[in-house]
Amino acid sequence: MSVAPEQSPAAPAAEDAAENTYAPTDRTVPTRSKERARYDHEMVHAILDEAYVCHLGFVRDGAPVVLPTLYGRVGDRLYVHGSTGSRPLRMAGQQAPGLPVCLTVTHVDGLVLARSAFHHSINYRSVVVHGTAHQVTDPEEKRLALDALVDHVVPGRSxxxxxxxxxxxxxTAVLRLDLAEVSAKLRTGGPNDEPEDLELPYWTGVVPVQRTHxxxxxxxxxxxxxxxPKYLRDL
Amino acid sequence: MSVAPEQSPAAPAAEDAAENTYAPTDRTVPTRSKERARYDHEMVHAILDEAYVCHLGFVRDGAPVVLPTLYGRVGDRLYVHGSTGSRPLRMAGQQAPGLPVCLTVTHVDGLVLARSAFHHSINYRSVVVHGTAHQVTDPEEKRLALDALVDHVVPGRSxxxxxxxxxxxxxTAVLRLDLAEVSAKLRTGGPNDEPEDLELPYWTGVVPVQRTHxxxxxxxxxxxxxxxPKYLRDL
Incomplete structure (x- = not known):
């Protein structure tokens, strides 16, 4: 999220790109900081499962709309829900081919303070899902989706x-979005100052950011x- | 963010709708839970100033894209930045009338556990900004914007x-987005169970969620x- 190339964990070896990874597409390969991108299911699912809200983007009258909303995951399917009268859910129900969406989740893990303003950054983990959301009409799938939404907030609660x-x-309307065109992106580690800046008299390092209950x-x-209940004591 | 109408703070009195509020538009009046919407500058600015990242939505090839990014605020102007080669910044520079965007910020304040699955919700504060992003070409404004971006992460750091x-x-390319078509939305308080559910044997209440350093x-x-430095000790 900095303007400059920054320190990142090593990219996965090519032989890992087996059935446990999502296939990269034009939309899921970043134009820069490519070494920060991840496609393995484990990383993508872990980032998705840890967040409470996603930001759901769709197009309305030609303009973008981004709304925070709860979600749940069942395997490779994400579910969002809402009133049958809410805009995206109405739009997805009315559009036969479904509603093109982009669903994004982000964790902020640290503030990266470099000696130069330019190299300031944050440590983060994000997932971006591109796809088409469809209304769930099968009653059994709808029930499973609603359980997943509640258990996403507190595992065991449903x-x-x-x-x-x-x-x-x-x-209640429920939308399904399949995890197919999806990528994770992350930055970890400390600042990445220019060699000529190392002697500057500024404090430099990372401020960890955590979510607590x-x-x-x-x-x-x-x-x-x-x-x-135990599932709350364990949070 | 629940499917049901929920408990919310009282809406502001009509006489408050003076010069210190943003004028509601079709896009900033929610289709439901209208009592959760806020338009006063103070609330909108406070929510924006507290978050580290926003989710920036734009339309690319007819499809929505939502990316997390850092931002800064100077009065009624928001700034985002990025490499001159990044997609939204390139798109905003190429499009003479600017790039239509939706910029959204969300804080999760609590998990609301009702006796019924239906009334589960979260307490949150969000801001949604609709508008057109323009590339900043004035060198002085660009410098101010970059300072604001750094100071947004840690006040006093620039x-x-x-x-x-x-x-x-x-x-570095910088985009400006004016705060004009903007609203805040918030939910506070406890669960809002149905009267017939009050005797059900489930724990009910709120799990507060906080951000810590x-x-x-x-x-x-x-x-x-x-x-x-003092500004870090004070975080």
Whole structure:
């Protein structure tokens, strides 16, 4: 995310490009910092599973729209949901071939402070998915998708809450986006200063950035005797 | 971000809609959960200033693209930067009327665990900016924008690093996006269960989510005697 080539982990060996990687396309090979790109399922899935929201892009009246939204993953399928009246879900339902989307997830892992302004950067891990979103019409797939959405927020939670009833299911639209044209990109490590800058008198290094969970805030109307479940204590 | 109407802070009074608010448009009035939308400068700026990356959406060959990128703010102007060879920056430079974009920033503040799967949600604050990005050609504005980008990551840092030289400036393209068609959206508070679900035996409440900074990691080649500056100790 800097303007300059930066230090990155080594690229995977060519022989790794087997069935456990997504095939690169014109859209998933970066124009620069190519050594930061990753296509292996394990890395892509791990980045997707760790984030709470994605940013979903679509085109409306010729202009881009980017909205934050929850999502879930089941194998190589991503699901987003929303009211049947919301714009992207309506658009995907109306368009027979589906809705072209770009779904992006980003973790910020550190602030990279170089001696030069130019080499400032951040450490991050991101996934960009290109594809076409389709409305899920099969009732069984829709139920699985909604469970995945809840379990994405807190693993184990869908089994410990009331499932959607018929009315709620009818009010909810679910879109599916297959993981096919997808890549991860990451930067790790310290600043990458120019040799002639090494003597400059500026502090240089990385400020780690982390996501943490605060103490649970029970609802006011939580009944006595309901313990904090294990999947929450483990968060 | 739930499929259901949820608890939200009260909407601002109509008399507040003075010069300190952005005028709502068709694109910035949500189709649902309208009570979550905000247009006041203070809220919009605060959300923008707190995030490290935005998600920038644009249209390429008719399809949406969403990329994470750093940004900076100077009053009512946002700046993003990149290599002069990167796709959106090249596209904005080539298109005389500029590049239509949507720039979105999101903070996740909490996981909202309701008794019903349907009412699960997250607490969040987001800003969505619609507009046209233009390449910055004025050298003075470009310098100010690059300072803003560095200071956005760590306030005070641009004055404590080497400014870009002529070669670095030439390699860097900067896009400006005016804050005009912009809105914030937020959800706060606890779950909003159905009355008939209140007796269900599930734990319910909020898991707060926070962003924290880890202990500084100095570069290996940091010279002895360079103290951690105050703006980093204050992070």
């Amino acid at each position: 089994a410990d809450s009331r499932p959607a009833n018929a009315k709620e299911l009818a009010a 605060g103490a649970l805030v029970p609802s006011d109307d939580l009944a006595d005797g309901i313990e904090v | 004055a404590d690093s080497r400014p870009a030289n002529a070669k670095e400036l030439a390699a 880890g202990a500084l990691v100095p570069s290996d080649d940091l010279a002895d005697g360079i103290e951690v």
